[in-house]
Amino acid sequence: MRLGGRLAAAIEVLRDMEQRRRPVAEALKDWGLSHRFAGSGDRGAIGNIVYDTLRRRLSAAWLMDDDSVRGQAFGALILEWGLSPDAINTELTGDRFAPEPLSADELAGVQRRLREQMPDEVRADCPDWVVPHLQAAFGEAWAQEAAGLADRPPLDLRANTLMSDRETVLRELGETGAEPMRIASQGVRIAPIAGGGRHPNVQAEPAFQKGWFEIQDEGSQVAAELAGAKPGMQVLDYCAGGGGKTLALAAIMKNEGRIVAHDSEKQRLAPIFDRLRRSEVRNVEVMARAPELEPLVGSMDIVLIDAPCTGSGTWRRRPDAKWRLSQKQVDQRCREQADILDKASRFVKPGGRLVYITCSVFDAENRDQLEAFAARNEAFKIVDHVALWRESFPDAADLARVDARGGIRLSPALSGTDGFYFSALERAG
Numbered sequence: 001m002r003l004g005g006r007l008a009a010a011i012e013v014l015r016d017m018e019q020r021r022r023p024v025a026e027a028l029k030d031w032g033l034s035h036r037f038a039g040s041g042d043r044g045a046i047g048n049i050v051y052d053t054l055r056r057r058l059s060a061a062w063l064m065d066d067d068s069v070r071g072q073a074f075g076a077l078i079l080e081w082g083l084s085p086d087a088i089n090t091e092l093t094g095d096r097f098a099p100e101p102l103s104a105d106e107l108a109g110v111q112r113r114l115r116e117q118m119p120d121e122v123r124a125d126c127p128d129w130v131v132p133h134l135q136a137a138f139g140e141a142w143a144q145e146a147a148g149l150a151d152r153p154p155l156d157l158r159a160n161t162l163m164s165d166r167e168t169v170l171r172e173l174g175e176t177g178a179e180p181m182r183i184a185s186q187g188v189r190i191a192p193i194a195g196g197g198r199h200p201n202v203q204a205e206p207a208f209q210k211g212w213f214e215i216q217d218e219g220s221q222v223a224a225e226l227a228g229a230k231p232g233m234q235v236l237d238y239c240a241g242g243g244g245k246t247l248a249l250a251a252i253m254k255n256e257g258r259i260v261a262h263d264s265e266k267q268r269l270a271p272i273f274d275r276l277r278r279s280e281v282r283n284v285e286v287m288a289r290a291p292e293l294e295p296l297v298g299s300m301d302i303v304l305i306d307a308p309c310t311g312s313g314t315w316r317r318r319p320d321a322k323w324r325l326s327q328k329q330v331d332q333r334c335r336e337q338a339d340i341l342d343k344a345s346r347f348v349k350p351g352g353r354l355v356y357i358t359c360s361v362f363d364a365e366n367r368d369q370l371e372a373f374a375a376r377n378e379a380f381k382i383v384d385h386v387a388l389w390r391e392s393f394p395d396a397a398d399l400a401r402v403d404a405r406g407g408i409r410l411s412p413a414l415s416g417t418d419g420f421y422f423s424a425l426e427r428a429g
């Protein structure tokens, strides 16, 4: 397929999503099933156009002065693929599978817009109601951070130190352009791919099959490192899900001590068993039922809450979620988070630590939760996050927003990670 056919297919997928209100992954999969002739290069490029359009919906529509799916998709090609409007038209001309090329009026309009400054509300590429949340969280940097959440993400990996090390993983992935990360000590990054290209399928690499590395965003790796787990400790991973943090904690603890992995949803825990085996993690017990945890009350060195949240920090990877989210859902998540903090905190031993993490950038889910929990639980004191950040990552002083009593925030524009929030409290001894 040429660019025109790929663009037409992307527009078809975006229309399907719009009309049937379906998630992007489902719409793309269906398209693939009904167009089996399309090769993997075509599918990759179509997926990129669809994802770029979802990430850059407002700025693309503004550029084209057209908020139809067709306008947005053309706009995304210009903004994200670095193609000039004329170059796109040249590509589409004579391609019978291509959408209608840009008209003379459209070409003139785009050229005019390319000379204008994009307003902040447009380059933020997010729903209107989210803007006050971002302004509260990031102050003057809000539009830059919002635009960062609309960028293509890198592919982040974590070397599994139970079986390998970062140098070895970097050597194994030498041909992919993998580089050491700036913050996470075991992190390896493959930069975002431009245009129609795709990240290499690292899961097909022998090094992945052997368990030498995991796929994990740098923010998630940093949060696991900040938790303060040490070999021999007793740790409860209260919202373990598929086990991303569990595996990172086990490596930090060198397989010594015990990690109890719990999640209220059994099916979320399902992938953890294979992942534990592949990574040679031996100090994890999976406890899916809440009553099983009761004997652990008051006995854990660390209780880690990787809370269910809006995921607003992960919009680079899940751009359709950005447009589906509502204030009602934010409120619902906040209620769940407060409830989980209260329930999980019972397991912290005197002198132990409660860690609260989200992949959201909204204060309501982050520092507001921390402060409210501390206010209703005098036995828990917020740690000095400035000291914690300095001690944990002395070479990354400027790569996070750190507030001594408010927590640590990572974000795409400042830190180069997904949006992440980390905080910790200590229970009086």
Ligand SMILES: C[S@@+](CC[C@H](N)C(=O)[O-])C[C@H]1O[C@@H](n2cnc3c(N)ncnc32)[C@H](O)[C@@H]1O
Binding pocket: 220, 238, 239, 240, 241, 242, 243, 244, 245, 246, 262, 263, 264, 265, 268, 306, 307, 308, 309, 336, 340
């Ligand atoms: C952000 S995800 C966890 C991701 C996981 N820790 C990782 O690193 O891969 C949040 C998890 O919290 C779980 N959850 C939601 N409500 C819960 C509750 N009341 N108790 C325990 N887990 C809960 C969800 O099922 C979900 O798997």
